[in-house]
Amino acid sequence: MKVVIGAAGTGGHIYPAVAVAQCLEDRSISASEICFVTSSRPVEDAIFSQLPYGRERLDVRGITASSTVLSKVRGVASLVSASFAIRALLKVQRPKVAIVFGGYISVVVALASYSLGIPVLVVETNSVMGRANRLISKLAKEIFLSFEESKIHRGKIDPNGFANRSGVPLRREIMAVDVSKEARRDLFSKAGFEVDEIDSFVVIFGGSLGSRRINDAIIATLSNFPNRFPKVGFFVITGERDFGEVRQELTEVSKVSSAQVVFENYSDELYSYMGNADLVISRAGSNTVAELDYFGVPAILIPLPNSPGDHQTKNARWYCERSEAVFVREGDFSPALLGDMIEKLISSPTKVFHQSFPNKPSDDEVGDAAIRIAKRAIDYAL
Numbered sequence: 436m437k438v439v440i441g442a443a444g445t446g447g448h449i450y451p452a453v454a455v456a457q458c459l460e461d462r463s464i465s466a467s468e469i470c471f472v473t474s475s476r477p478v479e480d481a482i483f484s485q486l487p488y489g490r491e492r493l494d495v496r497g498i499t500a501s502s503t504v505l506s507k508v509r510g511v512a513s514l515v516s517a518s519f520a521i522r523a524l525l526k527v528q529r530p531k532v533a534i535v536f537g538g539y540i541s542v543v544v545a546l547a548s549y550s551l552g553i554p555v556l557v558v559e560t561n562s563v564m565g566r567a568n569r570l571i572s573k574l575a576k577e578i579f580l581s582f583e584e585s586k587i588h589r590g591k592i593d594p595n596g597f598a599n600r601s602g603v604p605l606r607r608e609i610m611a612v613d614v615s616k617e618a619r620r621d622l623f624s625k626a627g628f629e630v631d632e633i634d635s636f637v638v639i640f641g642g643s644l645g646s647r648r649i650n651d652a653i654i655a656t657l658s659n660f661p662n663r664f665p666k667v668g669f670f671v672i673t674g675e676r677d678f679g680e681v682r683q684e685l686t687e688v689s690k691v692s693s694a695q696v697v698f699e700n701y702s703d704e705l706y707s708y709m710g711n712a713d714l715v716i717s718r719a720g721s722n723t724v725a726e727l728d729y730f731g732v733p734a735i736l737i738p739l740p741n742s743p744g745d746h747q748t749k750n751a752r753w754y755c756e757r758s759e760a761v762f763v764r765e766g767d768f769s770p771a772l773l774g775d776m777i778e779k780l781i782s783s784p785t786k787v788f789h790q791s792f793p794n795k796p797s798d799d800e801v802g803d804a805a806i807r808i809a810k811r812a813i814d815y816a817l
């Protein structure tokens with residue numbers, strides 16, 4: 436093992452780490468020399484089933500301010516036991532560098548690495564640094580931030596930070612999405628749409644875990660206004676957790692609505708759908724906004740209320756300031772408002788078609804974030 440990567444829990448932590456791992460692979464580190472340390476959530480299994488890297492699963496429980504005393508004690512005990520397990524592994528494997536992307540697993544990986552003298556690089560993709568990364572940053576050799584707004588830590592920050600638009604590392608497959616008319620047609624047709632009857636595609640998802648509130652909002656909007664969107668295709672990614680509960684409602688909606696409604700629990704190819712959408716409705720996780728920014732897709736963003744430091748609202752503002760996107764607080768939401776917003780954005784005369792988006796960053800600008808981090812990691816690893 437040459438590089439150990441701590442990234443777990445949600446796609447939001449794992450996908451930017453994958454982007455960096457891909458750049459390591461392009462620069463003389465093989466996939467088998469890269470090991471991810473993760474937890475064991477179903478979304479992680481779904482993501483890693485497609486990836487060539489080594490993976491160690493740790494059983495770590497989260498601790499939140501609202502946890503009971505007993506679950507806090509259990510959480511701390513699981514962190515301590517995971518730290519010993521990962522330290523034992525790293526002692527044998529002796530990676531040359533550790534890269535962590537936030538969350539509890541990152542704390543465990545960073546502490547174990549630091550105690551063995553392995554240099555630790557910290558990557559923060561959100562506009563507000565998370566608690567775990569704030570803690571680890573004290574041990575870090577270098578910290579890579581993604582948004583200028585998060586420049587609150589002094590000293591170890593990558594001096595070339597913010598070289599690109601968001602600085603969130605994006606996977607190479609995102610930059611390879613085909614947005615030609617034919618590709619868009621094939622893509623949505625494969626998803627199950629009768630594409631000849633559709634003028635606009637709306638893609639809806641609630642981050643990598645899904646969002647019940649967003650699922651409910653779209654169900655309510657389409658059932659309250661069944662005839663409003665006759666030429667629109669709605670592609671709803673429900674998230675694994677809520678799929679069982681909402682599939683029945685979505686099936687009913689698809690029968691009564693003049694719109695075409697297709698749904699799935701998770702999509703490995705979501706980035707292709709985002710790139711080819713006329714409108715995206717989603718939460719405002721950092722990767723989601725960076726991907727939207729890359730494609731320049733209009734969006735209705737509904738930030739997760741109470742995200743740490745309210746980072747989702749800040750992520751959403753960042754995107755809204757440079758694009759044709761709006762954000763709505765979850766509490767202000769109603770089916771009528773959502774219906775109006777969808778109608779306005781899909782009928783906008785400047786309805787994007789990607790390349791025509793005036794602020795779209797170049798591939799070099801976007802690719803730069805992952806490359807920058809990988810290059811620094813290689814300086815330590817070789």
Ligand SMILES: CC(=O)N[C@H]1[C@@H](OP(=O)(O)OP(=O)(O)OC[C@H]2O[C@@H](n3ccc(=O)[nH]c3=O)[C@H](O)[C@@H]2O)O[C@H](CO)[C@@H](O)[C@@H]1O
Binds near residue numbers: 450700701722
């Ligand atoms: C509830 C929660 O903890 N949210 C956090 C989590 O969000 P979350 O894990 O939802 O992360 P993001 O919104 O940043 O990214 C979601 C990623 O998953 C991909 N995707 C999603 C659904 C799907 O079916 N297929 C798929 O590939 C998207 O293309 C994107 O790459 O991490 C982000 C990055 O730290 C934070 O900003 C969020 O606040």
